[in-house]
Structures are given as C-alpha cells and as structure tokens.
Amino acid sequence: MIKIFKGNVIFTKTMQSFEEHKNSYIVTKNGVVEGIFEKCPEEYADAEIIDFGDSLIIPGxxxxxxxxxxxxxxxxxxxxxxxxxxxxxxxxxxxxxxxxxxxxxxxxxxxxxxxxxxxxxxxxxxxxxxxxxxxxxxxxxxxxxxxxxxxxxxxxxxxxxxxxxxxxxxxxxxxxxxxxxxxxxxxxxxxxxxxxxxxxxxxxxxxxxxxxxxxxxxxxxxxxxxxxxxxxxxxxxxxxxxxxxxxxxxxxxxxxxxxxxxxxxxxxxxxxxxxxxxxxxxxxxxxxxxxxxxxxxxxxxxxxxxxxxxxxxxxxxxxxxxxxxxxxxxxxxxxxxxxxxxxxxxxxxxxxxxxxxxxxxxxxxxxxxxxGKVGSFEEGYDFDALIIDDTNLLHEKQLDTLQERLEKFIFTGTVDNITNRYVKAKKVTCK
Ligand SMILES: [Zn+2]
The missing domain is CATH 3.20.20.140 (Metal-dependent hydrolases)
Known part of the structure; x- marks a missing residue:
C-alpha cells in the first residue's frame, strides 16, 4: 500500500549533517520509504497524501x-x-x-x-x-x-x-x-x-x-x-x-x-x-x-x-x-x-x-x-516518524533552516509539540 506524507522533512543520513527537504513528499510503500520528492511523482497521483503543512517530519x-x-x-x-x-x-x-x-x-x-x-x-x-x-x-x-x-x-x-x-x-x-x-x-x-x-x-x-x-x-x-x-x-x-x-x-x-x-x-x-x-x-x-x-x-x-x-x-x-x-x-x-x-x-x-x-x-x-533499517528516511528504511508542530516555539522569529527549527524543538520544545507518531507508516495513537 502506498502512503505519502507531506511536510518539512529533516533527518540524519550521516552524523556529520542534517538532510533537509522543505515542503516535500515522502512516498512509502508497505511502511517503507520509497523516496523523497519536491513534487509528487505522477505515478502516485491517485495515492493518499497526508499533508502536515508547515510541520516538521522527523524520524521517531x-x-x-x-x-x-x-x-x-x-x-x-x-x-x-x-x-x-x-x-x-x-x-x-x-x-x-x-x-x-x-x-x-x-x-x-x-x-x-x-x-x-x-x-x-x-x-x-x-x-x-x-x-x-x-x-x-x-x-x-x-x-x-x-x-x-x-x-x-x-x-x-x-x-x-x-x-x-x-x-x-x-x-x-x-x-x-x-x-x-x-x-x-x-x-x-x-x-x-x-x-x-x-x-x-x-x-x-x-x-x-x-x-x-x-x-x-x-x-x-x-x-x-x-x-x-x-x-x-x-x-x-x-x-x-x-x-x-x-x-x-x-x-x-x-x-x-x-x-x-x-x-x-x-x-x-x-x-x-x-x-x-x-x-x-x-x-x-x-x-x-x-x-x-x-x-x-x-x-x-x-x-x-x-x-x-x-x-x-x-x-x-x-x-x-x-x-x-x-x-x-x-x-x-x-x-x-x-x-x-x-x-x-x-x-x-x-x-x-x-x-x-x-x-x-x-x-x-x-x-x-x-x-534493522530504522531511524532514517533513506530509501528502504521503515517509515517511523514524528510530526512536530513547532508554531508556539517560533513566535515572530523566522528561522532560516529546518535545522534551526529542529534544534529549537530539541532544546526548548515539549512532548506537546509532537502531534502524530508513525511506526512503519502506521499511526500510533497517544493515550
Ligand atoms: Zn540499565
């Protein structure tokens, strides 16, 4: 089954730097990442797109x-x-x-x-x-x-x-x-x-x-x-x-x-x-x-x-x-x-x-x-993800990069900034 997640994607393929994909589409098939795209590829035009707007999408x-x-x-x-x-x-x-x-x-x-x-x-x-x-x-x-x-x-x-x-x-x-x-x-x-x-x-x-x-x-x-x-x-x-x-x-x-x-x-x-x-x-x-x-x-x-x-x-x-x-x-x-x-x-x-x-x-x-292949959004990795709504952390300040927004969340955010959780592209419900 194809599921597509849209938002501001950030993760670490290597330790040295963050990979940033603003306003992008993560395509998943049977819970596994197929790829990240700036525009939704035509072949997936009929698939379900879950749009998280300006939120961050990070690995769980x-x-x-x-x-x-x-x-x-x-x-x-x-x-x-x-x-x-x-x-x-x-x-x-x-x-x-x-x-x-x-x-x-x-x-x-x-x-x-x-x-x-x-x-x-x-x-x-x-x-x-x-x-x-x-x-x-x-x-x-x-x-x-x-x-x-x-x-x-x-x-x-x-x-x-x-x-x-x-x-x-x-x-x-x-x-x-x-x-x-x-x-x-x-x-x-x-x-x-x-x-x-x-x-x-x-x-x-x-x-x-x-x-x-x-x-x-x-x-x-x-x-x-x-x-x-x-x-x-x-x-x-x-x-x-x-x-x-x-x-x-x-x-x-x-x-x-x-x-x-x-x-x-x-x-x-x-x-x-x-x-x-x-x-x-x-x-x-x-x-x-x-x-x-x-x-x-x-x-x-x-x-x-x-x-x-x-x-x-x-x-x-x-x-x-x-x-x-x-x-x-x-x-x-x-x-x-x-x-x-x-x-x-x-x-x-x-x-x-x-x-x-x-x-x-x-x-x-x-x-x-x-x-296994867990903890990243590279092709072939399980789509385990958190959706972060950081609106309350940004105030009037416009942060330049997704890295700065993620850093702000890590140091000053709370669990309330996490709005959704996924394991293998399946939603996990928070009690
Ligand atoms: Zn111990």
Whole structure:
C-alpha cells in the first residue's frame, strides 16, 4: 500500500549533517520509504497524501536501553551510586512485579508514556518475572511501537524476593525464546515481521552465575536471539566483577568467555570504564554501545568517552536507562549527550564536543540500526516518524533552516509539540 506524507522533512543520513527537504513528499510503500520528492511523482497521483503543512517530519526516537518496571522510580535516590541504589530502590520495586495486576497497571502507564514521548522503538529490560514480561510484550504489541523485551536473569547477589533458582531462570528464558520463535514463524507465513521481539537479558555479571551465563549463551546461539546487558558502568561494580571472576581478563571478557557477546546482536549499556583491550573486543564483535548520559550523571557513574568510540567507528545509540535516567523523553537525552560531551571536552580538550546532528543521529539512526533499517528516511528504511508542530516555539522569529527549527524543538520544545507518531507508516495513537 502506498502512503505519502507531506511536510518539512529533516533527518540524519550521516552524523556529520542534517538532510533537509522543505515542503516535500515522502512516498512509502508497505511502511517503507520509497523516496523523497519536491513534487509528487505522477505515478502516485491517485495515492493518499497526508499533508502536515508547515510541520516538521522527523524520524521517531529509538531508546537503546530502558528498564520498564523502574518507570515508577524515576527521580528517586540519586544521592546513591549504582550498587547501593539497586539494593535500596530498584530491587524492592522490581519484586512488586510478581503481582500481575500491579505489572499490568504500571506497564500500561510506562508504555503510554513512551508513546507520548515519541519513542518508536526501544530495547527494554522487564523484571525476572515471566508472566509480567509477557504482559509487557502484549501491551507493547497493542501500542504499535517496536521493541526488544527481555525477562531479566538474576540468580546470585540479589534480594531474597528477586533471586532466581538457576534452572528456573534457564527454563523460563527458554520458554519465552521458543514462544517468540513461534510468533516470528507464524508472522513470516504472511510475509510479516513482528514489531515486538525477545532479547536475552542477564542483568549484569554480579547477578548471574557462571552456570546461568553459560546456558544463556547457548540459548542465544542456538535460537539466534540478541542479548542485552550492562558493562563497565561504575568503578565499584568493575572491582566486584574482578573479584568474582579472577579467571577472566576483564568485565568484557566475562561476557565473551561465557558466550554472551554475539557479533552484531549484542547491546552493552554504559561502557564508561572500559580498558583499550575491552574496546578492541567490543569493536571486533560489533557490539552496540548504549550511551546513557543522564543516568551516568544521576548515579555519579562517570562520563563516557563518546568521541573516542565514534572515532573508532563503534556502533553507538542513546538509552534513557530509566530509572537511572529520570525521563523517557529521548529529546532530553540528546541534550544530555551533548552536555556530557562538553563536560568531557572541558577536561580532555582534544576530544571534540558532540554537534546537534551527531547527537540526533545517535538517538535515531544510531539506536535504530539495532532494529534493522530504522531511524532514517533513506530509501528502504521503515517509515517511523514524528510530526512536530513547532508554531508556539517560533513566535515572530523566522528561522532560516529546518535545522534551526529542529534544534529549537530539541532544546526548548515539549512532548506537546509532537502531534502524530508513525511506526512503519502506521499511526500510533497517544493515550
Ligand atoms: Zn540499565
């Protein structure tokens, strides 16, 4: 089916600059971009045109790292660092998701908030509870946005209420992986791909025994399922991993040795305190790095050397890391990424701060590329888009370029400026 969207189109094909198409037509076929045209091509004369007038059409935001249950804790406990914060705030909250009614109520609010903020795809940690994870996946499917979701695995050093038995953790993960495989095979019969998929989610090394990590690595390889976890976030955490696994050369090596780094299919969140040897592995294995600047500030974790990773040609995207981060609004995380790079630059003058186009790229195409051709309006990309009415931001001032209008929205706009959301050219309704 052909659908045509008209408006002021702006996106980042590369990090270096914005692509601007004023008053243009984006032609989509079955949810995928065919091309952008100044005049509507004759061959599409009969197709439906959705005209957004002077509004901006931008790619949807993609959140590469977020914890759905922690949505309730946004803004709380930031006087602590990671490990005591997990003990005091996160584990007690996550244990409440044993209760299905509780899970449904708050996961619904989480999903609604995510849609409202303009996130069109996300990589999500649930809790260790199987049923609550299924509920979260169902709610995401109903919403129309895309996601990878994982039941968290944690069989050591957790609270009594959250700690799993190793075999149960393996069995439940395998059940969810098989369920997901069946869903994908069923959709494939109709030539479709499900928007919500499973991702194997060991919480982090201190929470998972060698036996569990080995089993999860085997399941991931056998069923070709992606993996997400945390890496080198906090110095106390790094020291703890060294104590737990003196046999491994580094934190990264623990994941690698247990088969938890699948080339091109693994996300590691934070990556602040990595050694050069670890970076070499991450680069060789094509690992996606989820940069979570707001969380890194809130929990005093440090400032990630982003420029170094970009210069190395690493895959980097941006994560809200709620509730290490205190908002799902990816626009705010774009700003935080710029601020973090400027902080880093103030101490390391050779490391250039992030430009707006670079930061925007990271939250759209950078994170989006984990999902396939997502996060851009180049030919062949899924049409995931936000329509931005910025009339109230412009006042009397005439801004010269679409870039200036987009910058104004990112720094001074609100979610109320987002008037429409699309995933694969299908409208997503905001509650
Ligand atoms: Zn996290």
């Amino acid at each position: 935001f993609n959140d590469l790292h977020v914890h759905a249950p922690q949505w309730l804790n946004m803004g709380i406990g930031y006087s602590e660092e990671l490990l005591p914060w997990l003990e005091k705030y996160t584990f007690p909250l996550e244990s409440s998701f044993e209760d299905e009614d509780f899970a449904r109520k708050y996961y619904r609010l989480f999903v609604d908030d995510m849609v409202k903020c303009g996130t069109t795809r996300a990589c999500i940690f649930a809790t260790r509870h199987l049923r609550a994870t299924e509920i979260l996946m169902e709610l995401l499917e109903e919403s129309g946005i895309g996601a990878f979701v994982g039941k968290v695995n944690m069989d050591r050093n957790s609270s009594d209420a959250l700690q799993e038995d190793t075999q149960t953790s393996i069995d439940e993960t395998l059940a969810l992986v098989k369920q997901d495989k069946e869903k994908r095979e069923k959709a494939a019969l109709n030539g479709e791909l499900p928007l919500v998929n499973y991702i194997i989610t060991p919480r982090f090394v201190p929470s998972t025994t060698a036996e569990l990590m080995t089993a999860l690595g085997k399941i991931a390889a056998e069923y070709d399922v992606p993996i997400q976890s945390h890496l080198d976030e906090n110095l106390d955490e790094v020291a703890w991993v060294k104590e737990l696994h003196p046999e491994c050369r580094s934190f990264t090596a623990v994941y690698d040795d247990f088969g938890l780094i699948l080339p091109g299919k693994t996300i590691m969140a934070h990556c602040i305190h990595n050694t050069d040897e670890e970076l070499k592995t991450l680069k060789e294995k094509d690992v996606f790095i989820a940069h979570c600047p707001q969380s890194n500030f809130n929990l005093s974790s440090g400032v990630m050397p982003l420029r170094k990773y970009l210069d190395m040609g690493m895959h980097v995207g941006i994560g809200s890391d709620v509730s290490g981060g205190h908002t799902l609004n990816m626009k705010e995380h774009i700003v935080e990424a710029i601020h973090a790079s400027k902080c880093y630059h103030s101490v390391h003058r050779e490391s250039a701060p992030l430009s707006t186009s670079e930061a925007f790229y990271l939250a759209t195409k950078g994170s989006g590329s984990f999902f």
